[in-house]
Amino acid sequence: MQTETIIYIIIAGIAALSLALFQYIYKSKIKGFLRYVLFSLRALAIFGILLLLINPKFESATYFNEKPTLVIALDNSESIKYLEQDSVALEVIGRILENPKIQRRFNVDQYSFGKNIKVFDSISFSERQSNASGALKQLQEVYKNKTAPIVFISDGNQTLGSDYSYVANTFNQPVYPLILGDSTVYSDLRIKQLNVNRYTFLKNRFPVEIILSYTGEEYVNSELKIWRGNSVVFRKQLQFDNIKTSEIVNTTLLANSVGIKTFRVEIVPLNQEKNKINNYKNFAVEVIDQKTNIAIVYDQLHPDLGVLKKAIESNEQRSVSILKPNEYLNQINDFQLVILYQPNNNFNMILNQIKRQNLNTFIITGSGTDYEFINNTHLKVLWEISNQTEDFQPELNRNFNTFIIDNITFEDYPPLKSEFGGFNFLVPADVILYKTVNGINTGDAMLATYAFDNMKHAVLVGEGIWRWRAQTYLDTESFTDFDNFIGKLIQYLSSNKKRKRLNVDYKSFYNGNDDVIISAQYFNENYEFDTKASLNIQLKNNDTSETREIPLLLDGSNYTVDLSAIDAGEYDFRISHSAEAISFSGQFRILDYNVEQQFLNADISKLNLLAENTDGKAYYPSESALFIDELLTDNRYSTIQKSTKNIVPLIDWKYLLGIIAICLFVEWFLRKYNGLI
Template structure:
């Protein structure tokens, strides 16, 4: 209180005493009655003046602050199905009625299903989904960054939302899981996933990747078998242990006959295993016959012809015949899948007329000796105005080439090819450029290698002396594999006249209600290799034709995947389209009524323990209330805090002073009335 207020209070006291003295004692007898009136009037005037001065009174208040203890009780159907509803309620009621806990904590009770609900909700033990992670997050938000305890009273079975095991509380909140339900666990082995390419080539081997999981703590041996038409074609003994729970098994299977082949991967059962449904997984592979005959037509011998023949025939399914134009026989071309036309000139007139009507692919290899004026007349989608002069060109890869995924060479280390001087033009709508030309260190937009987008397939290699690439590849790697693969991919694309599906959609015919609906697709390039660079969209409609969702598929594990989310029970159709192609698929599926809460028969002990470990906490069980209570009572980190707060209150807020003023004035009036002074 400052000096100014003290002076004002002193002045108020002097005024009250002086005024009362003048009214009651000055020139009056000094009787008891006058002294009484003096006192009452002085008191009432002093109070009135003090209220006008209105000094502020400062004082300290002490109070006890208790931490919050929030009970999160699982109100999902699984608790009732496990016949643990009374257990949850009893444990909850024991916490709420514990005098010791109430003395230490401010106890708040909530229930939860898919999200947090109030404890007086009518949906107790009737929630059809459980999201523990979301409920923990919402409850901690109610703490408002203050210290406290979250008691999770649940069986730990969650069927929607993010995995609650990895939920990490703030440093001020302790999470105490209380496990409700049977915590018995059984050993289990499972085939988690199988990765395999949808296509394989006849008489080749194709890889299969099998992901295996084991739940248990003992050392166990099982056997993985892959069967085709009931016959075991691959088997391997598998050893699991507590430290070796996940394995990836790679198998190579032989493609012995063409067509769609169905396979079954199967794990033998463990002695005490209860769940056998995840021990078996089916998959399919389409075997393609890539055997083909290739004919090379040339005006005469050239080192390129031998290099091409050796590279193409490195695949045992392909046979190459070299024909020189003077010896060409038109009667032997009906079963040819690809013609390689080397340095075309006017002598090819009859040959080109003979093969133009065939479905076979064509690869034109040009060089300084090519008669471009003659070749331009066929209007094949490419042309060139050349002069009789040689020019060296180097290869530059086109990163935007998407017709297929070729095996690339180290182009920067390759020697140049020879072309006829002049600019080559190709129709961009008909051809995709795989390699561009680099001339004297300058990259150009002239194609060195281009492939047609439509069938019958046409390829254009505008430079000769490719035998030099084969020699350079061997010099670098001490083998011809890279060069052979490069030529093999090109030949496979140009000679692929058989029609196989490039866009394949896979999904179960039926989904369960509240299940994540996943539709996957495999998209292959023209060489039937998986293409991860496409844009694939899906549109889903209900039974009334209303569009319920449009989205794009994302690449995951060698597949395009659309995760639709939860749909209401009913029938649905979809349309799937690969952008910038005419590839599309239509299909249908249905969603069945399903109660996810009925699927678990035991408590999820491992997840609840992991949650506790992740938060440096302790797990309790349904029959350990006394242990749980003692833990909280003995934990000094959760003691109530005694706080002191300084409060400043203006005197005018003391409303009872008004009653004292009124009382003093009233008492003075009655006394004067009684004495006949009024």
């Protein structure tokens, strides 16, 4: 309490006593004990009222003990079961949880992880991917302000994400790996990685890169083969020893027919090999007979040009050329779509050709755009010219239904620089993104599509989309979501197919550990997205003739079905509406490959490095008793006494108001009873 407040309280006490003395003691006609009772009651009442006016504040401290948290993170991937460590893992967890000293010393939180981390509930060791770095990052974020050592129960084999042993350099929590798996080194040949493009073109030779590795001490011979059906299309003799432990093999294969072509890479196993599953791998390519050529026409250089080229060409079916206006005019017949980047009067001849040939366009405006020029074209858009610029952020139109948008929301994306105002479309338009300022939707389109005279067009208002691609990488550590979004926009613009009420998004083939997710959008007769549609997928395995029917579930603006759990093979599918004669049929293939079965041993070196980088220590399951003892004796994990300080103003103390009221009532009653009123 401040000195000034104490002085005010003393003055209030003196004032209360003085007023009470003057009324009941000084020259008072009241005699005997009653005068002193009334004096006390009046003094207390006045002092209480003055205290409420002063309203002093009091501090109170509440003390409590906070135990450290012991975080258990269990690898729930298939590799644990494949290495026959599933029962060992559960036994180790049981020893930790059943130890009474652990329960008294720590609050225990349990998690399991595969592709994602989740609260420990049921353990099946069936996750098809393991992302150890992602799990550790999330635990670090959750417990960054606590004392929370992490017990990391895993074989250390990771199939997704960054290298967890180096990511851990930024952690402030010790990590204690409990190593699951055999530490014995066996001789082993394996296909470590296979790189091949998803698409190729008819009559072209496509490259295949195979990275092979050998673990062992002896000199060995083997042979690499690439099979197509029952025919060997490539073979090579290989030699390895304790010095030459890896080799990269590059070759090209001929695409001589259209469609999905599957291949099998095999390195002949050694006689004594323990794990032969990692000696082969299936892959596929889709052979197509044409390529979409797209021109980006510009009059001034900008980083957006390179980003557009990278995003569009992430799909090997598309090729992008960045050209000046006169260069484009000389080869206009070579392209199926033209992107006009910040057009001005120099684009006049191009616009005339676009009108004459009914070409589809994608216009991107910016600081170098001549809006009067655009207003005078045939493109059915008028710009409200203001000559003032502003940074606008995007907001996704959840009702957009021209094509499927998934995995990208544009939330917290950087703004684009654009002029005030917006385009007025002279024909019906579908808005993909709206312009917002400080979170307020302006109602103007930032990105929209529209069509007329058998032509499709899109307009993006603003420059700087290179920041969007960078933001996608910051959010997901991949450019895929942004590239897919641009790819779908380009696919829509480069196609002259009529609009359909049922749109389906799927891949022609999936690798063995890919998520097999099929998305669909269904529209009513007015082409409005129908959130009450009943869609089902009929799935047939062509290898076994097994059929099944699965409903599609509404997920935001899409209907989706997750088929990741189905077996490898070739499938025909048909998506249909239960009440209308509308359907879509297709085919896809799932390649036989299980990345979690490619490992023979625990990755002991990485787990030891993880412990070293986080000031922890690695243990084997047989050392679990030693681990528990050392954990209990570590002074870093002592119970901490903490306090919570509360500052409470006197006016919040309701009892004082009650005391004042009682004093005044008793004083009034005594005066009334004794005839003094």
